[in-house]
Amino acid sequence: MVKTLFLGPKGTYSHQAALQQFGNRTDVEYVAADSIPKCIEKLKDDHTIDYSVIPLENSTNGQVVFSYDLLRDLMVEEAKLTTEGNRVVSSLEVIGEQYVAIVHCLIAAQLIKLELLHTYQKVVLHSHPQVWGQVSDYLAHLRQQCPHTSFEKVDSSSTSEAVKIAVECQSKSAPGVIHIAIAGEVAAKLNHCEVLDYAINDRKNNTTRFLVLQRRAEAAPSRTPHQSQVSLVSFTTKHDDPGSLVDVLSILKTHSINMCSINSRPLNRGTQKWQYVFFIEYYYAEPRNWDAFFKEIGSVCSYWCLWGTFPRNERYYE
Numbered sequence: 001m002v003k004t005l006f007l008g009p010k011g012t013y014s015h016q017a018a019l020q021q022f023g024n025r026t027d028v029e030y031v032a033a034d035s036i037p038k039c040i041e042k043l044k045d046d047h048t049i050d051y052s053v054i055p056l057e058n059s060t061n062g063q064v065v066f067s068y069d070l071l072r073d074l075m076v077e078e079a080k081l082t083t084e085g086n087r088v089v090s091s092l093e094v095i096g097e098q099y100v101a102i103v104h105c106l107i108a109a110q111l112i113k114l115e116l117l118h119t120y121q122k123v124v125l126h127s128h129p130q131v132w133g134q135v136s137d138y139l140a141h142l143r144q145q146c147p148h149t150s151f152e153k154v155d156s157s158s159t160s161e162a163v164k165i166a167v168e169c170q171s172k173s174a175p176g177v178i179h180i181a182i183a184g185e186v187a188a189k190l191n192h193c194e195v196l197d198y199a200i201n202d203r204k205n206n207t208t209r210f211l212v213l214q215r216r217a218e219a220a221p222s223r224t225p226h227q228s229q230v231s232l233v234s235f236t237t238k239h240d241d242p243g244s245l246v247d248v249l250s251i252l253k254t255h256s257i258n259m260c261s262i263n264s265r266p267l268n269r270g271t272q273k274w275q276y277v278f279f280i281e282y283y284y285a286e287p288r289n290w291d292a293f294f295k296e297i298g299s300v301c302s303y304w305c306l307w308g309t310f311p312r313n314e315r316y317y318e
């Protein structure tokens with residue numbers, strides 16, 4: 001048996017991503033983690049775990065910063081331990097990606113007509129913080145429909161956990177207060193709840209991208225990427241050098257490598273502010289001189305980490 005971690009409990013979109021990655025295998029045990037950091041920490045430290053699935057970005061409201069910050073912290077932490085020059089050889093590597101269609105629903109313990117929501121004094125909404133930016137227009141409209149109702153948002157560790165919490169809170173709530181979770185339909189079914197409204201995300205093609213990670217195999221063959229593969233690299237520049245970021249990106253251009261994403265997160269190093277870790281992803285059409293490419297990257301970065309090279313999931317193009 002192999003074990004994969006996902007942000008639980010069952011019924012989360014992360015659970016769906018893990019099922020998509022391993023679903024047709026019969027030798028996989030799905031282990032729910034109660035936070036995104038635990039998905040990384042347990043994979044790193046618990047060698048009975050083989051894989052982990054974490055959300056990375058959403059097509060409506062962008063980066064899942066919790067995950068980017070975990071990769072940043074791991075690179076900074078391991079820069080002190082495992083480097084070849086200024087290349088950080090991280091203990092984890094990315095081996096795949098999954099795309100999950102996000103279809104949010106309004107979910108409650110008991111069925112009520114949406115048009116009666118305005119009769120409540122208070123609506124308490126529960127969901128994962130990444131969700132609020134995916135349903136902001138919908139919630140603004142809902143508030144307009146309920147001018148005398150107060151609304152409160154409560155963050156939870158995941159969408160499916162939000163459903164469980166809404167049910168627990170409802171059983172103890174005062175009259176006139178209703179607890180509603182925003183999650184997927186599977187989470188409603190698993191918790192025997194009612195869907196009050198369906199597909200409430202502001203953008204109907206709302207999709208979240210997930211990364212699949214494993215511990216880096218000690219003697220990992222340095223993967224020379226093949227066509228339609230993607231590489232994820234994080235790096236810090238020599239901040240005070242003018243054009244230091246351009247120096248890194250121009251190496252991609254020199255080697256005719258196409259960057260398909262760039263993100264940054266605060267470096268949070270000591271008391272210095274406004275310094276960043278950059279994350280880039282790239283792919284290319286023909287094989288490259290990777291040794292030369294990596295040598296040049298290393299020459300202009302403070303330190304850098306190749307998180308992995310993995311097949312481009314065809315759902316990227318949908």
Ligand SMILES: O=C(O)C(=O)C[C@]1(C(=O)O)C=C[C@@H](O)C=C1
Pocket residue numbers: 007011012013014015055058064102128130131157158159160208
């Ligand atoms: O809470 C879940 O269901 C998750 O899988 C986490 C997560 C996220 O962190 O982005 C994944 C997809 C959605 O965008 C909402 C939440």
